[in-house]
Amino acid sequence: MSGFRPGFELPPEDEATGTNEALxPGFELPxxxxxxxxxxxxxxxxxxxxxxxxxxxxxLGDDGEELRASFWSSPILWLLCLVVAVxxxxxxxxxxxxxxxxxxxxxxxxxxxxxxxxxxxMAIGREMRAVxxxxxxxxxxxxxxxxxxxxxxxxxxxxxxxxxxxxxxVDQAALxxxxxxxxxxxxxxxxxxxxxxLVLSKVDERAKEIVLRRSRDSGIVVALSxxxxxxxxxxxxxxxxxxxxxxxxxxxxxxxxxxxxxYRVIVRNLVYIGLADLATDMGADVxxxxxxxRLGASAGQGVAAGIYSTRLGYMAIKAVRPLPPAPGELSLxxxxxxxxxxxxxxxxxxxxxxxxxxxx
Amino acid sequence: xxxxxxxxxxxxxxxTLSDGVNRLLDRELRIxxxxxxRGGKTAFITxxxxxxxxxxxxxxxxxxxxxxGYTEAGIGYGGIVQNHNLTVxxxxxxxxxxxxxxxxxxxxxxxESVSEIRLEVRCRDSRFYMxxxxxxxxxxxxxxxxxxxIDLVLLGRSYxxxxxxxxxxxxxxxxAVEGTAALMAQCRALDPLAPPDVRALHAVVxxxxxxxxxxxxxxxxxxxxxxxxxxxxxxxxxxxEFVPWLGDPPRDPPRGSLYQVMRQRYESFRTExxxxxxREVFSGLDRQVILIDCFKALRGGKESFRGVNDTFAALLGxxxxxxxxxxxxxxxxxxxxVIFAATKADLxxxxxxxxxxxxxxxxxxxxxxxxxxxxxxxxxxxxxSISATTCxxxxxxxxxxxxxxxxxxxxxxxxxxxxPSKWSVxxxxxxxEHFLLRQGLPPLPVEEGGPVPSLGMxxxxxxxxxxxx
Ligand SMILES: Nc1nc2c(ncn2[C@@H]2O[C@H](COP(=O)(O)OP(=O)(O)OP(=O)(O)O)[C@@H](O)[C@H]2O)c(=O)[nH]1
Ligand SMILES: [Mg+2]
Numbered sequence: 067m068s069g070f071r072p073g074f075e076l077p078p079e080d081e082a083t084g085t086n087e088a089l090x091p092g093f094e095l096p097x098x099x100x101x102x103x104x105x106x107x108x109x110x111x112x113x114x115x116x117x118x119x120x121x122x123x124x125x126l127g128d129d130g131e132e133l134r135a136s137f138w139s140s141p142i143l144w145l146l147c148l149v150v151a152v153x154x155x156x157x158x159x160x161x162x163x164x165x166x167x168x169x170x171x172x173x174x175x176x177x178x179x180x181x182x183x184x185x186x187x188m189a190i191g192r193e194m195r196a197v198x199x200x201x202x203x204x205x206x207x208x209x210x211x212x213x214x215x216x217x218x219x220x221x222x223x224x225x226x227x228x229x230x231x232x233x234x235x236v237d238q239a240a241l242x243x244x245x246x247x248x249x250x251x252x253x254x255x256x257x258x259x260x261x262x263x264l265v266l267s268k269v270d271e272r273a274k275e276i277v278l279r280r281s282r283d284s285g286i287v288v289a290l291s292x293x294x295x296x297x298x299x300x301x302x303x304x305x306x307x308x309x310x311x312x313x314x315x316x317x318x319x320x321x322x323x324x325x326x327x328x329y330r331v332i333v334r335n336l337v338y339i340g341l342a343d344l345a346t347d348m349g350a351d352v353x354x355x356x357x358x359x360r361l362g363a364s365a366g367q368g369v370a371a372g373i374y375s376t377r378l379g380y381m382a383i384k385a386v387r388p389l390p391p392a393p394g395e396l397s398l399x400x401x402x403x404x405x406x407x408x409x410x411x412x413x414x415x416x417x418x419x420x421x422x423x424x425x426x
Numbered sequence: 427x428x429x430x431x432x433x434x435x436x437x438x439x440x441x442t443l444s445d446g447v448n449r450l451l452d453r454e455l456r457i458x459x460x461x462x463x464r465g466g467k468t469a470f471i472t473x474x475x476x477x478x479x480x481x482x483x484x485x486x487x488x489x490x491x492x493x494x495g496y497t498e499a500g501i502g503y504g505g506i507v508q509n510h511n512l513t514v515x516x517x518x519x520x521x522x523x524x525x526x527x528x529x530x531x532x533x534x535x536x537x538e539s540v541s542e543i544r545l546e547v548r549c550r551d552s553r554f555y556m557x558x559x560x561x562x563x564x565x566x567x568x569x570x571x572x573x574x575x576i577d578l579v580l581l582g583r584s585y586x587x588x589x590x591x592x593x594x595x596x597x598x599x600x601x602a603v604e605g606t607a608a609l610m611a612q613c614r615a616l617d618p619l620a621p622p623d624v625r626a627l628h629a630v631v632x633x634x635x636x637x638x639x640x641x642x643x644x645x646x647x648x649x650x651x652x653x654x655x656x657x658x659x660x661x662x663x664x665x666x667e668f669v670p671w672l673g674d675p676p677r678d679p680p681r682g683s684l685y686q687v688m689r690q691r692y693e694s695f696r697t698e699x700x701x702x703x704x705r706e707v708f709s710g711l712d713r714q715v716i717l718i719d720c721f722k723a724l725r726g727g728k729e730s731f732r733g734v735n736d737t738f739a740a741l742l743g744x745x746x747x748x749x750x751x752x753x754x755x756x757x758x759x760x761x762x763x764v765i766f767a768a769t770k771a772d773l774x775x776x777x778x779x780x781x782x783x784x785x786x787x788x789x790x791x792x793x794x795x796x797x798x799x800x801x802x803x804x805x806x807x808x809x810x811s812i813s814a815t816t817c818x819x820x821x822x823x824x825x826x827x828x829x830x831x832x833x834x835x836x837x838x839x840x841x842x843x844x845x846p847s848k849w850s851v852x853x854x855x856x857x858x859e860h861f862l863l864r865q866g867l868p869p870l871p872v873e874e875g876g877p878v879p880s881l882g883m884x885x886x887x888x889x890x891x892x893x894x895x
Contacts, residue, residue: 247490250776
């Protein structure tokens with residue numbers, strides 16, 4: 067029973083996300099048509115304009131600027147130019163000498179070299195595209211964070227449309243459902259979680275399956291193999307393959323460079339984000355450790371390998387997923403718990419399969 | 427390890443047990459809709475019923491974007507069933523809906539008595555041992571005049587405390603409300619020790635009610651007893667023929683004296699009217715929806731500044747909050763979730779909704795603390811049960827801006843202004859000066875059998891039902 071208190075304390079400065087310093091007065095407009103007015107709805111946002119950012123300015127961020135500067139001043143570039151120049155001269159020389167020997171031979175050489183050049187350019191183009199797509203995913207994620215902090219639901223819908231257009235694995239029916247259900251008055255988080263739930267969840271499920279299967283395989287092989295270096299090699303190969311498959315599930319067919327760019331992102335995540343995840347997933351680690359102690363040494367190694375492999379897979383998902391996974395949707399802890407329960411089940415079945423004499 | 431396992435097993439067993447019992451009882455959810463007068467209770471219930479009735483029909487899903495249980499639990503049907511309590515009139519949903527489909531559309535009329543509606547929602551049974559079955563969830567909702575709600579603050583107060591409350595309020599409002607001094611004088615002129623003079627007392631009661639009305643006009647929420655303003659079936663009954671004692675309380679008033687008679691009447695008012703209302707409408711609630719009209723509060727002016735928060739904190743003191751565990755719920759029902767909703771959110775543009783939400787949070791800080799202290803879950807949201815406007819985007823002075831439009835195209839569009847995001851006296855001043863608050867806008871017309879235009883019903887339903895599906 068608080069009743070009427072004489073004094074009133076102003077509510078404390080809270081975690082206001084939407085504090086508006088500048089207050090605008092209202093205004094009225096006469097009732098004519100023709101100002102290009104349209105009712106806000108999700109359907110007419112395909113223009114993809116995002117109003118929190120000044121139009122026409124693609125937010126490259128400092129990262130992009132820096133990259134360009136270091137690109138031009140890098141010695142590797144000059145070396146590359148040199149190599150290309152020398153190579154070009156040599157090729158020119160080659161063609162010239164071929165023409166001296168005979169016109170037909172000269173043309174053949176020309177065609178051959180042209181073809182090779184074309185193929186090389188195409189390959190490079192493909193590689194560049196893969197790298198560029200990975201980078202644009204990173205940028206979109208950055209933008210999603212910005213919109214969540216200070217944008218509107220409308221911007222979020224526009225960004226989702228853009229991501230869907232850029233992706234090759236989006237299920238059209240799911241996208242239609244998203245367009246149908248997302249409304250411009252939603253908050254950005256709500257729009258993103260709707261997109262995750264309707265559009266990305268199928269892909270997430272597939273990626274999760276891949277990670278679990280590959281990790282389990284690695285774990286079991288490590289547990290069963292007698293020679294240490296074999297399982298090391300196997301583990302590495304399996305992990306790389308898993309990363310490639312996860313990326314493919316999200317629609318990235320990466321070439322060589324793309325793959326390296328991806329590995330770089332993952333390793334960086336492993337180092338920086340991994341620590342944070344580690345802290346939040348202590349519970350699962352404890353579970354892991356307890357189990358490790360109870361299983362024998364080699365089985366323990368297997369489980370450890372599996373756990374590392376899931377972490378790697380999780381990082382791969384984080385690197386290629388268009389939106390950062392929300393805690394409820396996908397977490398390392400849940401992956402790990404499933405992995406441990408799965409593989410313990412399998413190991414047990416295998417132990418039984420070996421015969422009734424083997425100890426349980 | 428072992429004890430964790432054991433805990434897990436006992437949890438599973440108790441979950442299954444309580445599920446089984448719930449299964450026998452079928453699930454029920456009593457939702458308390460709380461809101462001061464003209465706060466939008468009737469509109470909210472109408473819109474909620476309309477949404478539930480649309481469950482399973484084509485197009486319903488597109489309006490349920492944020493209610494994930496709708497698809498995940500496979501809700502396929504919603505309907506109205508017979509009231510729980512057969513002696514309470516049914517909520518006039520049809521009349522409210524017909525008023526919206528009429529041309530021109532009208533708002534539901536102000537409520538004058540208590541009514542109840544019971545809804546049923548059928549969804550897929552997700553438990554593994556009941557595949558392919560449907561399960562039914564019942565929702566009970568009550569509508570009542572907002573004036574009566576405020577009387578709940580009297581539940582724990584004696585006549586003396588009630589008098590002190592009003593006396594303090596009246597002293598504070600002497601300048602703001604005309605006739606306050608006259609009322610005080612009139613009350614002081616009564617002789618507390620003499621036997622009551624029916625005519626004089628009635629005259630004082632009448633001027634007290636007139637004063638209450640004037641207070642309400644300037645946006646003061648704490649005008650008790652609210653029943654005086656809207657007596658309903660108590661019109662003329664002696665139980666509401668009393669006024670708070672605004673002078674100094676007398677020493678040892680003899681039996682049969684005016685003071686004693688008024689005290690007696692207050693006591694029976696408290697126990698027989700207010701408590702009965704509380705028991706009928708608010709006992710055994712599982713969820714509470716608190717509708718707050720931020721616009722009205724902002725418009726109120728300095729006198730009503732401290733009103734909202736204190737009023738709701740005082741009101742919420744009457745409810746018991748906390749986790750509702752199954753066994754506890756049987757004996758001592760508890761509200762485990764409270765949803766604070768800023769109503770009439772269609773009076774601002776979409777880009778102002780986050781500010782409205784912030785404003786709501788800052789308005790009800792201590793009320794929300796009361797709820798959290800009890801261990802209940804608090805949610806905040808913006809809501810427009812029945813929209814009167816649509817939001818459009820235009821190019822205005824070279825920039826893109828959002829504006830509102832009413833159903834009447836000839837009205838043109840308007841930008842109401844920025845919503846202050848913090849509850850402060852300055853915000854109020856700004857709001858009163860610069861905000862274009864369109865009052866009395868008609869609701870958007872509804873097609874016969876069509877959905878009621880609303881914003882945020884999906885979120886509301888997800889807060890209310892998600893964990894019960
Ligand atoms: N713009 C807009 N106005 C609303 C909305 N809901 C209610 N209103 C306005 O608020 C008024 C009161 O709404 P009601 O639902 O009757 O309020 P109530 O809480 O039932 O009021 P009482 O029955 O008197 O306690 C309506 O007549 C409308 O003018 C809304 O969602 N949007
Ligand atoms: Mg009403």
